[in-house]
Amino acid sequence: WAMYADDIEAIQRLKREQDAVILAHNYMTPEVFHGVSDIKGDSLALAREAQHVDAGTIVLAGVHFMAETAKLLNPSKRVLLPDLRSGCSLAESITPEDIAQLRRDHPGAPVVTYVNTSAAVKAASDICCTSGNAVKIITSLGVDKVIMIPDQYLARNISALTGVEVVTHPGACEVHERFTPLDIVQIREGHPGVTVLAHPECPPEVVAEADFAGSTADMQRYVETERPASVALITECSMSDNIAAQHPDLEFVRPCNLCPHMKRNTLGAIRAALETGGPEIDVDPAVAEPARRAIERMLQVN
Ligand code: 13P
Ligand code: SF4
Structure with missing residues (x-):
């Protein structure tokens, strides 16, 4: 984490100076998720929480539709999206x-x-x-x-x-359409006893091979309540990284796909957004x- 220290320190200072909070989706990389974010969760939690933000600025570490949702639900706030190219297929x-x-x-x-x-x-x-x-x-x-x-x-x-x-x-x-039932069969062969959780954006035949399907927050709740000794999250890569950082005693098998849109929210992009006050999201x-x-x-x- 030494390589991130300068950006993390600058972002924490800028948040205070700018009266800003960072809302982060579960797919942020750990240095963003655990290093600088104030409110974290799945799409539903971020929408709910956006309504109650008191700070003047929301930095949405996620994708464009999430920033629009935050703006719609709390229109008097300035909403920043670190990289306007963060779309969604x-x-x-x-x-x-x-x-x-x-x-x-x-x-x-x-x-x-x-x-x-x-x-x-x-x-x-x-x-x-x-x-x-x-x-x-x-x-x-x-x-x-x-x-x-x-x-x-x-x-x-x-x-x-x-x-x-x-x-x-x-x-x-x-991200999720690329998973196949064979991926899960191979995970089970390589890791007997593994619990497989899939996101419902996966094709139904993939969900059918899993032990449980749910949103990213549902997956986190499952891991934290059931505490499977070995677990595979069939979803975006940072999901496992972020939960694993909090539960080093559990084994995470990592068959994952990256979301290029989510990954545009680097510490550098977040820092630049706070320094420049943009890009700002507005809704027609x-x-x-x-x-x-x-x-x-x-x-x-x-
Ligand atoms: P949830 O976090 O709501 O499960 O959504 C996953 C996703 O792909 C968001 O873009
Ligand atoms: Fe869209 Fe990326 Fe989320 Fe998939 S993972 S739904 S492409 S934002």
Whole structure:
């Protein structure tokens, strides 16, 4: 960690000077996650916590849609995203026009939109969900059929759990779609007794091979309550690194894929954001109100 000391010290000082807090997704590298972050968690926790930030500036160590969500939920704050290129393959897969077409094709079906989308897509939706609350959100609607976009795999995994028919969209997470059932078979062969936890953005046949599926926060809770001696997290690489740092007694088998968007949040980029006051995230006023409504509906359910 000696190589990070200068940046960490500068960031801690800048946070005080700028009245800033850092909200960090679980996929940040350990020096960001454990070194400089104030509020940490999955997409759901970051959305919830963003509402209650008192500081004047939020630095969102995550990706663009997370920064937009923070801005929507706490609009008087300055929200900084260290690198504007931090996108998401799911968010990029869908437009409001795609939703309009789905509504025409499936009249009456509510549109449940994963938070991994732009504010404009959220604005065209009825309610949002995250991987941590998708079952509760779908069940709360009390209908037999929903349009659930844009992650085809999350949609199919949640349909299997709830029995609700889902119409979806061909979006996928570029990190989780790369895992295969064979990956898990090989992990089990190499590590007898290992517990395998998969993210529900993985294809259903991958989830079927796992012992448990859940959001990044669900995975952390599972590890901390069940304390499996050996565990494999089928998700982004930093997830295991961050939990392993807190639980050195547990063995983490690491079959992981990197998210290039998350990895743009280096200490250097965070420091530069605090030094320059940018890039700042704002949301088009034409979509802010309906997008906020879709997120707030979600937070009212869970
Ligand atoms: P969660 O942290 O909500 O499980 O989301 C994972 C993810 O890929 C976020 O981009
Ligand atoms: Fe998007 Fe997947 Fe990266 Fe999360 S891990 S930001 S879902 S591409």
